[in-house]
Amino acid sequence: MFKTISRQLTLAALALMLLMAASIYAVMAWRGQPLVIEASQSLVDRTGGSIVNALDAQLSRVEGNTSSLAALAESLPRDEALYLQAFPRVVDDNGNSAIAGGGIWPEPGAFESGVERFSFFWARNSQGDLDFLDDYNAADIAPYQEEEWYSSARGAEPGQCVWSTAYRDPTTGVAMVTCSVPYYLDDEFAGVATIDMQLDGVAEFLTENGGATGGYAFVLDSAGNVIHFPVLIWKRTRCKGWRTLRTVCLGCSP
Known part of the structure; x- marks a missing residue:
């Protein structure tokens, strides 16, 4: 019992x-x-919002400096020595490493009568300093007025930044996007002020901050082209070893 x-x-x-x-x-x-x-989901939203806000702050800073360049081009006398002295300080932005370069790109005859190309452009060198480059004024290359970052700013409102699609500069070889702001003399389009933003810094920032929640962050330009997408490492139990993929996880090879 x-x-x-x-x-x-x-x-x-x-x-x-x-x-x-x-x-x-x-x-x-x-x-x-x-x-x-x-x-x-709340953590992801907060993390994504902080990344977007940080990038917006960088873009707004570039836009403000480019607008300052355009305002100077409208107000300063068209004197070559004065341009060479005044504009590099604005482009440099106190040594901002995110800035690849920038300058002033006048319309044909707008800076000096009869002269088609009279650009003032500075690019950051490997030591972080700005070098003046006169390459874009050479007669044996296509006029800079035909470039997309220049033509897209025609007709834009004064002070308005027009961002280019991502590209690699043919002279410096640096991957960048360009903020272009038109400037006007006597109410007529007279040229474009530009500042170039390096994409390497954007990629590093997203790599450092995008994995905070165990995920990743990527960025597209205005045309939908991928500016940065992280290299993802995937491990599958039925896979032999690791596979490195740049877009999505594909089926594992036997």
């Missing part, structure tokens, strides 16, 4: 434990999991 009672108590205890486990699982699945997902 005592063995039967002991066995029944043991079975009752096991049944009670199973019932408690099932109840806990049901509560976690019904209430706990949605709360975890909601908290995770």
Whole structure:
């Protein structure tokens, strides 16, 4: 009799434990999991918002400096020595390493009558200093007025920045995007002020901050071209070793 009672108590205890486990699982699945997902989504939203705000701050800084260049081009006398002295300080932005270069690009004849190309451009060298480059005024290359970053600013409002698509500068070899702001003399389009923003710094920033939630961050230009997408490492239990992919996780090779 005592063995039967002991066995029944043991079975009752096991049944009670199973019932408690099932109840806990049901509560976690019904209430706990949605709360975890909601908290995770909130963290992702906050992290993504901080990344966007940081990039917006960089872009706004570039836009403000480019507008300052355009305002100077409208107000300063058209004197070559004065341009060479005044504009590099604005382009340099106190040694801002995100700036690849920038300058002033007048329309044909707008700076000096009869002269088609009279640009003032500075590019940052490997030591972080700005060098004046006269390459874009050479007669054996296409006029800078035909470049997309120049033509896209025609007709834009004074002070308005027009961002180019991502490209690699043919002279410096640096991957960048350009903020172009038109300037006007006597209410007529007279040229474009530009500041170039290096894309290497954007990629480093996203790499450092994009994995805060275990995910990644990527950025597209105005035309939908990928400026930066992280290299993702995926490990699958049925795969032999690791695979490195630049877009999405593909099926594993046998």
